[in-house]
Amino acid sequence: MGQVESTGLRSRFKVLAAGAIAFAAICVAGSLADALLPPDVPLDANFPSQPSAVELAYLRDAYAKSPNDWPRPRLLADADFTEMAALDIHPAPTDRELALARLGHDLFEDPALSASGHIACQSCHNRRLGWGDALPTPFGHARAKGKRNAMPLFSVGYKSTFFWDGRSGSLEHQALGPLTDAHEMANDNLDGVVARINAKEAYRATINAIKGDGNSFEAEDIVAALAAFQRTLERPTRFDRYLRGDQKALTDTQVWGLHIFRTKAGCANCHNGPLLSDNRFHNIGLSFFNRKLEDLGRFNVTGKIEDVGKFLTPSLRHVSRTAPYMHNGVFPRLEGLIRFYEAAMDSVGKRQPVADERKPQFDAALQKSPQLKSFKLTAAERAALVAFLEAL
Structure with a gap:
């Protein structure tokens, strides 16, 4: 009888010991997981410029939610922002x-x-x-x-x-x-x-x-x-699929590019909503005032001085297939386009001689959109932004 009781006690002890070990393992694993999570990583324009795999995973998790719950974009003065959304493609005509x-x-x-x-x-x-x-x-x-x-x-x-x-x-x-x-x-x-x-x-x-x-x-x-x-030409994009919940539609690098698009680069100030356009007119400094390529844009339609050098914000849907870029096609590649915005370059030339009768137009041409502000990307960030644009 004593031997039977001893054997039973040993069996119960083994079960209890195994449970304790398993519980300890779970606690250790949880502690390690907590240690790996980067809760202090900023989900704004200060997101790391050389993120680790863990930080990219953390960013992906932030963008796995509904767009209304995504990290907020970096918006500048007078921006008219509509949250990103998948475009509802028109049904086929009948x-x-x-x-x-x-x-x-x-x-x-x-x-x-x-x-x-x-x-x-x-x-x-x-x-x-x-x-x-x-x-x-x-x-x-x-x-x-x-x-x-x-x-x-x-x-x-x-x-x-x-x-x-x-x-x-x-x-x-x-x-x-x-x-x-x-x-x-x-x-x-x-x-x-x-x-x-x-x-x-x-x-x-x-x-x-x-x-x-x-x-x-x-x-x-x-x-x-x-x-x-x-009206039948539009097609769904990879970004549409992502916005509808297909997390595999974008790579980690492209999700990073999406974050840069919305924050550090500030692209979302003008390129937002389902069409990735605010449907407004902006002076981005490409009027080439008083030069061979001069084009005063919206001013030629309205005659209003404040419209000098303004052009309609184009949709970025399928943008990787639509080179060259800008109203005069001066940028053959997306990389060059990004560098233009990084430097907030200007084609006007502030010190050029201007006839008195054109002085009001010249002054207006110098007044670029308040949604433009220079920024600096690393080579890796620039590549991530291009990767995201290629999914649009």
Whole structure:
């Protein structure tokens, strides 16, 4: 009997000892985990410029939440910030709208829209070139060189302001610009365009099917079809997937780049919301006032002195596919674009001689947007920011 009791005691002791050891191991593991966590790492512009794997994991955890709970962006004076969100892509068109979009696709690729019969919409907005033409500025009628970069078309179906200077408020009205511009499609008016389209039997059959038998093309049908097609061009991005909860959509480096975008680099002051644009006009110092590349931007539309040198904030969606950058295409790569903002460079030249009648414009050109402030990135931070931009 004594031997049996002794054996039982030894068994219970072993169980208790094993439990104690396991509990101690859990405590030690917890202590180690707590030691590895960096609770004092700043989740702002002072985040480490050479972060460790643990610090990057800590940052990823901070951005695994809803965007409304992300670390706050570094916002400067007068910034109009909307929190980032996945873009709700329009549903695919059906029925009459689908037929109109297909017609718009055919018209988009047809050089018959131009006076010369040589230039189509896709000449400057090519699908394979990010819906641009990969040139600083495009060539148009008789090889005339344009003044401004051909804006990519991915997100035009979601915008309310068009052209770098914002002179148009609808896609349909925007289409009239290149059709009648002497340096682009060079039509004196739309009568010739309408006549050339109506002369094609396939187009007549299509418009009859859309509008009813006996109808022919009118100018408003052409721009409506072009607009319907352009509203179908947007596509989801890796960043959209991340914003919808797919944590694997971005690497640790890209999450770091997202944080830099929002804080140290200050990009989110102007590039925010689902379209990554505040849809406002800013003077970033690229008017080249009184120089060969001079372009006074929004001022040429409004005539207001305060608009000298201001241009519409472009959407950054698909930005890695839409080089070169800026209204005049002077930056061929994202790295150069980032360095421009780092230094807050200026093309105006403060000491140049200016005629008295242009002095008010000159003074306005010197007044850059308050959302611009110089910053300094390490090579690793710059690479992380580029990596993030490539996910947009």
